[in-house]
Amino acid sequence: MRVPSGGRPVKEVGEFPLIDMIDGVVSATLPRRLRMGIGDDAAVWRPRPGRDLVFTTDILVQNVHFRLDWMDWQAVGHKALAVNLSDVAAMGAQPRLALVSLALTGSERDREVTDLFRGMNALGRRHGVVVAGGDLSASPNGVIVSVTVIGETSAGRRAVMTRDGARPGDIIGVTGPLGMAAAGLRVFQQQLLTLDGNPAMREAYSRPKPRVREGRLLARAGVRAAMDLSDGLLGDLPKMCQASGVSAVIDIARVPIPNAIKWNFDDWFDLALRGGEDYELLFTAPPAVFARVCRAFRLAGLHGPWRIGEIVKAGAKGPEVKIREASGKVEEVESGAYTHWG
Amino acid sequence: MRVPSGGRPVKEVGEFPLIDMIDGVVSATLPRRLRMGIGDDAAVWRPRPGRDLVFTTDILVQNVHFRLDWMDWQAVGHKALAVNLSDVAAMGAQPRLALVSLALTGSERDREVTDLFRGMNALGRRHGVVVAGGDLSASPNGVIVSVTVIGETSAGRRAVMTRDGARPGDIIGVTGPLGMAAAGLRVFQQQLLTLDGNPAMREAYSRPKPRVREGRLLARAGVRAAMDLSDGLLGDLPKMCQASGVSAVIDIARVPIPNAIKWNFDDWFDLALRGGEDYELLFTAPPAVFARVCRAFRLAGLHGPWRIGEIVKAGAKGPEVKIREASGKVEEVESGAYTHWG
Numbered sequence: 001m002r003v004p005s006g007g008r009p010v011k012e013v014g015e016f017p018l019i020d021m022i023d024g025v026v027s028a029t030l031p032r033r034l035r036m037g038i039g040d041d042a043a044v045w046r047p048r049p050g051r052d053l054v055f056t057t058d059i060l061v062q063n064v065h066f067r068l069d070w071m072d073w074q075a076v077g078h079k080a081l082a083v084n085l086s087d088v089a090a091m092g093a094q095p096r097l098a099l100v101s102l103a104l105t106g107s108e109r110d111r112e113v114t115d116l117f118r119g120m121n122a123l124g125r126r127h128g129v130v131v132a133g134g135d136l137s138a139s140p141n142g143v144i145v146s147v148t149v150i151g152e153t154s155a156g157r158r159a160v161m162t163r164d165g166a167r168p169g170d171i172i173g174v175t176g177p178l179g180m181a182a183a184g185l186r187v188f189q190q191q192l193l194t195l196d197g198n199p200a201m202r203e204a205y206s207r208p209k210p211r212v213r214e215g216r217l218l219a220r221a222g223v224r225a226a227m228d229l230s231d232g233l234l235g236d237l238p239k240m241c242q243a244s245g246v247s248a249v250i251d252i253a254r255v256p257i258p259n260a261i262k263w264n265f266d267d268w269f270d271l272a273l274r275g276g277e278d279y280e281l282l283f284t285a286p287p288a289v290f291a292r293v294c295r296a297f298r299l300a301g302l303h304g305p306w307r308i309g310e311i312v313k314a315g316a317k318g319p320e321v322k323i324r325e326a327s328g329k330v331e332e333v334e335s336g337a338y339t340h341w342g
Numbered sequence: 343m344r345v346p347s348g349g350r351p352v353k354e355v356g357e358f359p360l361i362d363m364i365d366g367v368v369s370a371t372l373p374r375r376l377r378m379g380i381g382d383d384a385a386v387w388r389p390r391p392g393r394d395l396v397f398t399t400d401i402l403v404q405n406v407h408f409r410l411d412w413m414d415w416q417a418v419g420h421k422a423l424a425v426n427l428s429d430v431a432a433m434g435a436q437p438r439l440a441l442v443s444l445a446l447t448g449s450e451r452d453r454e455v456t457d458l459f460r461g462m463n464a465l466g467r468r469h470g471v472v473v474a475g476g477d478l479s480a481s482p483n484g485v486i487v488s489v490t491v492i493g494e495t496s497a498g499r500r501a502v503m504t505r506d507g508a509r510p511g512d513i514i515g516v517t518g519p520l521g522m523a524a525a526g527l528r529v530f531q532q533q534l535l536t537l538d539g540n541p542a543m544r545e546a547y548s549r550p551k552p553r554v555r556e557g558r559l560l561a562r563a564g565v566r567a568a569m570d571l572s573d574g575l576l577g578d579l580p581k582m583c584q585a586s587g588v589s590a591v592i593d594i595a596r597v598p599i600p601n602a603i604k605w606n607f608d609d610w611f612d613l614a615l616r617g618g619e620d621y622e623l624l625f626t627a628p629p630a631v632f633a634r635v636c637r638a639f640r641l642a643g644l645h646g647p648w649r650i651g652e653i654v655k656a657g658a659k660g661p662e663v664k665i666r667e668a669s670g671k672v673e674e675v676e677s678g679a680y681t682h683w684g
Binding site for chain 1 (some may be wrong): 380385386387389391392394395396397398399401403405406407433439441442443445474475476479480481482483484486488490492495502544567
């Protein structure tokens with residue numbers, strides 16, 4: 001059940017008036033170094049010398065990545081930008097610009113489209129990001145939102161955090177609780193409206209918080225290995241182990257899984273560790289660097305990080321992820337990434 | 343009728359092997375200044391100091407922007423990159439990196455996906471552009487290709503060509519013939535297989551040539567106003583007039599419309615001037631600068647530019663585009679942009 005939100009259908013408004021309306025939403029505060037925004041062939045940006053640039057892109061497809069009966073248009077805009085900011089955060093970079101390609105069926109209301117950009121803009125402003133341009137087109141079978149984010153980071157060998165930087169002896173950390181977004185998806189799918197904690201779960205799914213500030217602090221503290229958790233810990237940590245040629249042991253009792261998940265879902269383990277879409281940062285660091293991260297987070301008034309295990313040498317079977325139970329027993333565990341056509 | 347091109351269905355191949363296959367296609371020659379390519383959260387690029395950066399993004403939706411019974415996968419890859427390169431060319435910038443978001447139904451063959459990147463890569467190499475990263479996801483109702491291109495240009499006030507730089511007294515130029523792509527679309531739609539010249543028309547529609555080199559020469563010669571022709575001359579020139587606050591007079595006899603179009607289509611005027619997707623550059627320049635452009639093109643061994651009219655002061659009715667007939671008579675003409683949900 002989709003409630004019309006007022007406004008006129010896009011196909012009646014027309015493309016160019018719609019671009020003007022979007023421009024009105026996003027161009028309130030264009031930064032000085034952005035030399036051209038919406039309306040020309042391309043956006044122009046003048047970065048500072050001595051900076052590297054970071055680029056990332058992600059696409060959200062209606063009824064695959066979002067449903068308009070679960071999320072309002074502002075949340076769609078928020079999430080489309082958030083998943084990209086999360087990628088930039090995972091590199092330890094500062095996001096600056098976003099480009100948005102939006103494909104519409106034509107029966108959307110103009111108000112809905114501007115709401116999408118409002119949601120995007122509100123999140124962008126919180127992280128120093130402006131929507132600098134994009135493209136509008138047609139899509140007969142549902143809305144598509146494709147966002148590209150450009151960020152910058154100090155130039156230099158140790159400037160960005162990558163997936164191949166994990167070393168035996170490193171502590172494994174995460175920046176926040178796992179499983180809330182997957183629980184939110186379950187709440188929507190099964191209409192679990194009486195479930196205690198469901199507003200927080202739905203919020204985690206609809207409006208994930210990209211850990212931009214945390215990513216910057218990690219990089220500044222000297223962390224070299226990080227990625228964002230989009231496919232769940234047991235989907236993503238194996239990728240990092242593979243890229244770095246190491247294995248990992250997870251202390252299951254230390255993984256920050258909210259009790260609201262443990263107490264309400266029998267499959268809490270899979271939900272929290274394979275569910276995905278948490279957009280927390282996963283990182284590894286030697287103990288001294290990890291201690292520096294803890295101090296930096298505390299000084300900045302941030303929660304965490306949570307220490308959830310260690311990196312060890314890869315065994316005869318190659319890189320793998322194991323679980324250490326509360327008893328101390330170490331068990332093998334099946335890696336599981338969410339795959340799109342699985 | 344879609345002929346399978348060999349290979350395995352994407353949903354059987356799986357996401358990560360497919361990413362590796364794409365990496366194999368695009369990462370043959372990563373440039374030194376690209377610090378990270380496919381496989382991490384984001385691409386990292388170190389531009390030169392004293393350079394501005396240019397960003398553009400466009401999305402192609404199956405059965406809206408391309409049909410797989412008309413175009414092969416390599417052509418889809420070519421066109422998805424070409425329309426973005428054309429936007430960067432219209433700014434006078436040098437394209438450098440491309441990010442690709444690809445959404446697939448899952449029934450595509452792996453070979454088809456790598457063909458798409460092969461087509462993209464072949465065009466990119468010709469223009470000094472590498473595919474530096476992207477995103478794969480699911481789309482139940484057809485393929486979506488979203489491409490973002492990043493380019494660079496000399497920093498400085500006069501570095502980029504914009505839509506608002508046209509001045510009365512400027513000569514209006516285009517970099518190549520108009521109407522071939524629209525004729526190609528007509529050939530596909532109406533199966534005009536006996537039409538003389540149809541391979542060139544189909545090629546113009548399927549594999550447009552972005553005018554990157556021409557754009558660089560225009561900017562270097564001092565041209566300040568340019569845009570690429572994606573919506574036809576009578577769709578795009580009014581946008582430039584509006585942005586610049588001027589009017590334009592087009593000498594219809596001087597517009598480079600191939601005889602293959604005039605002789606075969608009764609509606610050749612609308613086909614050539616409103617049909618769109620030519621991706622030639624439209625620019626305006628004072629006579630001395632225009633002469634410099636002609637010399638630069640000749641020295642570079644390029645055709646054109648074609649001189650098709652002049653910019654004049656806007657009249658009482660505001661910015662408008664008029665047509666000067668072969669007789670010398672100046673007529674009003676309806677502006678007409680292709681709109682997506684029209």
